[in-house]
Amino acid sequence: MRKTFVLVIWALFLVPWSALARDMKPVKIGMITTLSTKAGYLGEEIRDGFQLAIDMEGGRLGGIPLELLIGDDGRSPEKGRQIAQRFIKRDRAQILTGIVFSNVAMAVVPGVVRRGIFYLSPNAGPSRLAGRDCHENFFNVSWQNDSLSEVIGQYATNQGYKKVYLIAPNYLAGKDNIAGFKRYYRGQIAGEVYTTLGQADYAAEIAALRAARPDAVYFFLPGGMGINFLKQYAQAGLQGVIPLLGPAATDERLLQAVGPAAVGVINSSQWSAEFDNPANRAFVAAFEKKYGRTPTLFASQGYDTARLIGSALAAVHGDLSDRDGFRAALEKADFASVRGSFRFGPNHFPIQDFYVRKVVATEDGAVRNRLLGKVFSGHQDAYAAECRR
Numbered sequence: 001m002r003k004t005f006v007l008v009i010w011a012l013f014l015v016p017w018s019a020l021a022r023d024m025k026p027v028k029i030g031m032i033t034t035l036s037t038k039a040g041y042l043g044e045e046i047r048d049g050f051q052l053a054i055d056m057e058g059g060r061l062g063g064i065p066l067e068l069l070i071g072d073d074g075r076s077p078e079k080g081r082q083i084a085q086r087f088i089k090r091d092r093a094q095i096l097t098g099i100v101f102s103n104v105a106m107a108v109v110p111g112v113v114r115r116g117i118f119y120l121s122p123n124a125g126p127s128r129l130a131g132r133d134c135h136e137n138f139f140n141v142s143w144q145n146d147s148l149s150e151v152i153g154q155y156a157t158n159q160g161y162k163k164v165y166l167i168a169p170n171y172l173a174g175k176d177n178i179a180g181f182k183r184y185y186r187g188q189i190a191g192e193v194y195t196t197l198g199q200a201d202y203a204a205e206i207a208a209l210r211a212a213r214p215d216a217v218y219f220f221l222p223g224g225m226g227i228n229f230l231k232q233y234a235q236a237g238l239q240g241v242i243p244l245l246g247p248a249a250t251d252e253r254l255l256q257a258v259g260p261a262a263v264g265v266i267n268s269s270q271w272s273a274e275f276d277n278p279a280n281r282a283f284v285a286a287f288e289k290k291y292g293r294t295p296t297l298f299a300s301q302g303y304d305t306a307r308l309i310g311s312a313l314a315a316v317h318g319d320l321s322d323r324d325g326f327r328a329a330l331e332k333a334d335f336a337s338v339r340g341s342f343r344f345g346p347n348h349f350p351i352q353d354f355y356v357r358k359v360v361a362t363e364d365g366a367v368r369n370r371l372l373g374k375v376f377s378g379h380q381d382a383y384a385a386e387c388r389r
Contacts, residue, residue, distance in 0.1 A: 038224025
């Protein structure tokens with residue numbers, strides 16, 4: 001009798017809501033990401049992870065129908081700004097997401113959130129948006145730029161490296177990452193070089209670092225820059241001679257492009273395809289089935305971003321006019337993250353665990369990341385205290 005009563009009560013609530021969800025207009029989400037240039041695969045991974053979450057719900061997130069709009073920023077801040085304006089003014093997008101590079105994020109995000117639009121970053125996490133320029137409508141679902149390099153800095157300290165050479169592109173994320181490494185590294189800096197964003201030839205930098213005779217080399221060179229650097233480093237005969245350390249430096253797509261030249265690289269991450277939790281097992285299996293490749297860190301971040309949005313849409317029944325309710329649901333982060341535990345700090349950046357991985361050659365001839373161990377537990381970024389909303 002009691003079971004029948006419960007089912008009737010559920011029917012009273014679920015049937016009208018299901019009918020309402022079927023009839024409601026789709027929520028529009030605008031994704032601005034980098035799909036062209038040699039860094040284009042980063043945006044592809046974020047897009048594919050995000051789309052997978054939608055597909056797994058039959059075109060919905062949190063039970064709410066939605067329409068995903070996608071624009072290629074070409075790694076250009078101005079183009080990113082133009083796409084954002086089009087999404088907001090013409091297409092009436094209610095949520096924006098997708099940006100890979102921090103300089104594009106700084107050109108787009110402040111103007112978006114000031115207009116009352118929510119922006120959820122699946123990758124870019126510049127220090128200003130974590131600190132003095134934080135905003136109640138901005139959420140980062142990956143990491144603050146410094147964090148992955150802080151992990152590498154701590155790892156280098158733990159390994160007892162006395163002299164480390166640093167190389168990164170001359171833009172906001174490059175400087176954030178170098179700052180992160182220095183914050184936790186206790187040895188000597190053998191050299192510090194900033195290259196041009198998008199640079200392809202590293203012969204001069206490799207010659208300089210060889211002359212400096214460091215114990216290890218830290219490099220932050222995302223996308224195609226990292227592919228070129230790793231190949232040229234091995235061609236110069238330095239692979240296995242001077243250890244290479246990098247933040248998220250060797251994702252699975254990059255390993256396919258670089259191959260054995262990446263073996264031995266130590267890299268940091270908050271996620272691994274090897275994590276044995278239900279959400280991650282489902283994500284990895286579905287991604288490999290749909291796309292025929294192992295997901296990357298960036299794909300996991302796109303997927304988690306979509307899942308987070310779904311949890312908040314469900315909480316407000318798709319009613320984004322309830323901004324306070326939607327924001328509170330995002331802050332609650334009531335979703336099963338593929339990285340395991342997930343929670344936001346006061347600046348809307350994650351507080352989470354971080355790990356180091358090592359690139360190894362496997363018996364089947366592949367080149368893969370293998371977990372070495374955890375470096376930080378419940379780690380918070382260095383800028384949260386500067387956030388005053």
